[in-house]
Amino acid sequence: MLLLLIGFGSDSNKGNKSTKLTVNETFVTNDKGVATISGKTSPDYGVNIDNAKQTAADSDGKFSFEYNLKGNSKKSLRLEVSKDYDDNTKKSKLIYVKPSKKFLANRESLAQESSRAAVASKSQRKAASESSESQKKAESEKAKVESEQASDITRLSEKPTDEQSAILTQLANQTFSKKYPYKGSKIHTILGNIQPWTKDGNVWFAKYEATIANAFNAKRDATLEIRITPLSRDSGNVSFEDY
CATH class of the missing domain: 2.60.40.10 (Immunoglobulins)
Structure with a gap:
């Protein structure tokens, strides 16, 4: 076997x-x-x-x-x-x-410390972001207010802003075309500026050279004094005196 x-x-x-x-x-x-x-x-x-x-x-x-x-x-x-x-x-x-138990305890301690650091870092980033957003919002609101003030003709001054001047000139042209409707009538706002817009008491005042035509197509050169009493930030009563 x-x-x-x-x-x-x-x-x-x-x-x-x-x-x-x-x-x-x-x-x-x-x-x-x-x-x-x-x-x-x-x-x-x-x-x-x-x-x-x-x-x-x-x-x-x-x-x-x-x-x-x-x-x-x-x-x-x-x-x-x-x-x-x-x-x-x-x-x-x-x-x-x-x-070893000490090694595991150390790793647990390091993990907890890392977690706390991560939470603190996240909180700091969040706070910084919120602060930045708050600052941006404040700056945006400030810019908006300044922009609105710059284009508000109720805020009279010796020298208006560019935005105020543009609104005043537009109001003057709109009213002039209604008061002097005949072809050829024109305010010489660019080359005929005698007195730029300025504060005159409670009204805006400016003086321009103008051409005024009548129904018979007759034209005359004139000096045009314009006064605007503000009613709102972009509207007002316009009056003319020509000579």
């Missing part, structure tokens, strides 16, 4: 039986998340973690290196030793790096 024996080995420690490898299964980090991994293997063997070289054993086979844990969870690593990466000398073991 032929007896066939089949054995099942653990994956936690595999490789060449002649290669020595003694290492703990679990390592715990310090408060900064760094674990010191140490063990013993064959003299001068290289030590890798997940195929990344970490260090080399000394002449007594001792090795030690630091591993920086990322995250809050236990990490499994494949530690492998070999002589000059020779597959015939390789041996490996599955080890674990576990976060």
